[in-house]
Amino acid sequence: MQERILAVVALLLALAIAALALLWHPQPAPRELPRPGLPAGGDFVLDSAAGKLALADLRGKVVALAFGYTACPDICPTTLLTLADVIAQLEPGERERAAFLFVSVDPARDTPQHLASYTAFFNPAIAGATADPATLAEIAGRYGVIYSRPEGGGDNYAVDHSADLYLIGTDGRIADKIAHGTPSTVIAGAIRKHLQAPR
Template sequence: MKRSSIAILLAAAVSAGILSCLEPGPASESSQAPLELATPPTGGDFTLDSAAGPVRLSDLRGQAVLIYFGYTACPDICPTNLVSIAKALRSLHPAELDRTRVLFVSVDPERDDPEHLARYVAYFHPNVLGLTGTPEQLAQVAKRYGAAYQRVEDTGSAMGYLIDHSAFTAVVDPNGRLVQTLGHASPPETIRAAIRTALGTEP
């Protein structure tokens, strides 16, 4: 999808109120209901692909890392969560922000190549990095973090299919340990508090 197409999709989200004032409200009703955790998450290291090359979680030691599984064609669940995360990032102190990264892991490798992901996440915040991999790699990483997803055919749509997916955000501390999972549409204040707890900083 070209940059202009992404802009059109996000503009539609704005008109629907998803990005209004960067203040997401309660989760909207959607045919794409978020799934719950697939299994108890254990966390762990992994390597996936970004537009700038492979990214290994262990390379981000010393930083708090938020991990969210979704896809760029997601009509509402992913934008809602990414907007909340972006607002939380903008409310951090500069020193905290410098030690915080967000990994948006696409579970739609058929449509989301690294370059497309980079353009998409750039609309939310510079500290958000888009990652993807082979279906086998994504399944392994999702299992470690308890993420569930499944393709749902949608013949009545030009997209052809949607992906139902769990909508929580995993929080990894600077030592690489999974320390918390945040539910769908967690408010920015909750996300900010989770980041500060992982970093060990004061409000």
């Protein structure tokens, strides 16, 4: 009698395992979705005068990220002047937990060394970096950045580009997309807000 019960239990257990193997399909962990209304963003590695600059290395800081180029006649200088004003408004402890990055979409003219000189003119705390065209295009796609360089025309050309500023939260994800022309006081306030956000 006991042997018969054990046989039935073993059979039921075997059937349960077989059913589980056939029917259970665990799903991979979902990728982190972008925050509502914001592009996907994500990590990248760029070339700066100080060497490779990876967004992942800035984890734990709020990063103000701008895209442009050094020969830009108006938008980029205005953006960098605004960032310099933002830096001046932050307390020393806040500045230590924030980073400011200007990414050139014109690597043909903007070498890392030239970018370092250009950004330092506005504030030495602003890092300048770039990458090869294919890498820049891939990063721009993830950040929703649009830019285009005209064909031909020698070295004297303009690059059309979008002018939004991105704030990357301490978790490495895009936390804010800020329109060009937003006052520095508003940007400084947004940085403070994200510095206080739980990690």
